[in-house]
Amino acid sequence: ARLTGNRLLSRPGSDKEVRRFTFDTRDSETPLVYETGDALGVRPLNSPALVREWLTVTGLEGAGSGPDDAPGAPAGDIGVHLDGLGETPLGEALLRHLDITRITPDLLRFVAERARDPRELKRLLRPDNKGELAKWSWGRQAVDVVAEFGVRAGAQEWAGVLGRLQPRLYSISSSPLTDPHLVSLTVSVVRYENLHGRARHGVCSPFLADAGPGTPVPVHVQRAPHFRPPADSGTPAVMIGPGTGVAPFIGFLEERRAVGHRAPNWLFFGEQHRATDFYYEEELAAFRADGTLTRLDTAFSRDQRAKVYVQDRMREHGPQLWSWLQDGARFYVCGDASRMAKDVDQALRDIAAVHGGLGEAEAAAYVKQLAADKRYVRDVY
Template identity: 45%
Template structure:
């Protein structure tokens, strides 16, 4: 019998799961040195995972996983980015849920509500921890939990500066945080996780609406917090949950509000049609529904960290980390809305203030080990961030490999991020090629994939010369369009048919030469 840590042990669920897996592994090795005791069968080879592609829509991914074990069905419902915001990779998060070690199915930030609903539906059809799992040989693939700062034990960096890189209506910022002595050793391609706090003004408004003092004690996940602490840093005030609608329906004093809330509890995706964008909107819209603050907080989804690609090299900027942050800001229905992470840097932090951070290591999005290898980088908008780090690293290391950057934005005059740096690198030869696409500067929109098509012959030659090809940015549209353009280059320049071009690209990915950091 393998002992496990008691639920009362002072560890988060992720820490407890990792430690239990560690001890189980140690005991398994010890048993292997003595008489053959009860041993688990070897883990099955899952083979190809065709749904592990963020370009595919959720229904397509679920269809591809039909007939597979529960853990793989659950995996197909994830966002497929392996971004680490949940504290796992897609596959290990799914397996931990399937084994019953992870109870929270709302951690997949890229997948959002769609993923949460799909996971709940799959678990209703085949509950976690059932006998159906017995033949699957669970291998306790649990989240990496290295020493030093982590998702659940963030370090306290300090904001150095946050200033606009853009000049027009769009607000994209260069953010620098001081990290000396925090154990955040990073490489180009890594990301920085940020635990942003909710808007303090919104928190105070919610407390006022619920007629609750901020220092009132509430329970959340076995710990005691003040209501203000929980609303500021433990729960999400973004999209309201079905659980919140159901709770408010139970406490609504007006019948028509109770009925509408009950309908939203059954289908929370209808909320925007009622002018409801977040939790605060819900309270304003349904004025007769005022649940107790403890139950209210329990009904909200848990806060998740925001990840940002690191935009600097430790060789160039030791003791600090740079980020490129696009601020999400819009008005609707007479109210202004601000992105959680981006708004945190744009509105709620001043230089010198602490920032809870952790390092998210890249899963393969790395520079070639051979410094002479050429690289092609496609990074429109904030997707330029890791490539700024790549170029700083190559410059500091004296790498001889050629570098080609495709950058895109709306307007050259206002949206060309890091323009002075990029043009200086081009002029000195570090950037062999700098290809730009500014979509709104002419009547016909031009994007990075169009520049790839225009320079297809040279691009194909770089790839024949062994170049690595990197993409960073939007998964659904930009990355898919770039992939189609790359396949087109292989057909027009390489003489391959459509099937051959796709097979060539798959081979490039298997070689580790086609790498994507998409979101």
């Protein structure tokens, strides 16, 4: 699909770079059919600059670097064998096929075997040291580890230890009923500095952010049949979507408006600052104005001394939320699995206990039954 839209959603002064990317699928060889709630898989390329750095750090620049004026990837003469692809030039393999950013246990073991002093890596690789390993890996990429320990290996050895570059999945942020040929994503672009102040970034988000208009991007639809807006026009929807977790709910609201559903819709949105991080503020105001969005509650965590999150807003409005659930509302959660989704789940149990008069075990059973009835569904990552 062609990348035709690249709109910055975060405002000047934000700590984050969040963008809405739109793809035009009209020229796709096979029709790209999706439903609201699906995810889009994007197959990125690694950064050519990072490929060059890899070749330099590993001492293989002669094996994989192309002419200085080549516009894209380093593409050398030395071939490496990749399963399913056969013989591939090293530079091409690093650009298109190998994951050259992620620090994996296999990579750390490989480096430890060749390092002059492997004691630190061996300690980090102990099964009881996962927390320390995660802390140590923060701010580093694979190339930083190779540079730090100065290891040398052959091109085929590196190709064997590096994992394959995988597509990145993003919740789709549009409805095909608005335009079947356009599909949009809401993406936080990952850019940071490593421990030595060198620029580092993610793989897919900057690949999209820095691509020129009309760039062809390999994409595929990952179906999510469990995560759909209510099919019944009378079923209310409660949507918890902080940060980029708001993505699918823009599509949900577009869809419910397009099909004329008049059931109430309630969105909880949260971020750091209202002034800089209120993604889709204008669109949400329009959904409120035309009656598609019945309620909008926001939690901007850093706009006051005490941090406030979406789960706090849920508890604040516990009586109304319990009433919506009693009226048959479906409850959707999208976003961070590690903390937010757990906190929201706990808030849901607390609301069932406090406002439904249930004991702790009964409240847990109620929430479990909501999920079993497919009235409580999550898209978390």
